[in-house]
Amino acid sequence: MADRSRESGAAEPKREALPPSMRDRVPFLLYRAAELSHSLANDMLARIQLTARQVGILTLVTEWEPMTQKALGDTLRIDRTTMVSLIDDLERKGYVVRRRHPRDRRAFLVQPTPSGRAAKVQAVAILDEQQSRFLAPLTSAQRQQLGTLLKRLQQPPDPGATAGGGAR
Numbered sequence: 001m002a003d004r005s006r007e008s009g010a011a012e013p014k015r016e017a018l019p020p021s022m023r024d025r026v027p028f029l030l031y032r033a034a035e036l037s038h039s040l041a042n043d044m045l046a047r048i049q050l051t052a053r054q055v056g057i058l059t060l061v062t063e064w065e066p067m068t069q070k071a072l073g074d075t076l077r078i079d080r081t082t083m084v085s086l087i088d089d090l091e092r093k094g095y096v097v098r099r100r101h102p103r104d105r106r107a108f109l110v111q112p113t114p115s116g117r118a119a120k121v122q123a124v125a126i127l128d129e130q131q132s133r134f135l136a137p138l139t140s141a142q143r144q145q146l147g148t149l150l151k152r153l154q155q156p157p158d159p160g161a162t163a164g165g166g167a168r
Contacts, residue, residue: 030153041130049093050123053078054086058095058112058120066109068101095119 022028041052050058056076061067067075073083087110090096095116101107112120135143 037130037134040134041127044126044130045123048119048122048126050119051086052127053082054090054095055120055123055127057086057090057110058116058123061096061110062112062117062120066099066111068104068107068109070107072110090116093119 017023038052041055045051045055053076057072060072060075069080069083069087072078072087073080076083078086087096087098091098093115094113096110096112098108099111101109135146138146
């Protein structure tokens with residue numbers, strides 16, 4: 001049987017965008033904001049044929065030092081299979097090379113090429129623009145406060161902290 005309210009043109013009751021158990025849950029809101037930011041980053045990086053994850057790899061190997069695929073995966077929290085695929089694509093584009101690790105024959109170090117370094121610079125400029133666009137609804141003070149709070153949440157919890165009044 002068809003829904004008569006739709007057939008008669010009657011408006012459906014207005015619903016909130018999310019049920020209260022989701023819209024008021026901070027971890028869900030963080031996840032959703034991260035997904036929106038990640039999607040915007042990927043859309044904007046598409047013009048240079050890179051993804052946010054690939055820029056993460058290029059950033060680590062250019063700003064730190066060559067790293068193993070495992071170390072990259074651990075740092076960026078990317079599973080091994082996905083990491084291999086991302087690095088394969090970067091290698092095809094000429095942005096990185098794999099070299100045998102000098103102290104571990106089983107491992108390869110991922111190193112940037114000159115064109116990889118240039119692509120990273122270009123990508124960071126795009127991500128600066130993405131950050132401004134994504135955070136546009138916030139004031140400068142709110143942006144700074146958000147950054148401070150998110151950095152605090154990434155630190156290991158203090159064993160003596162209690163909910164709501166942590167010892168941080």
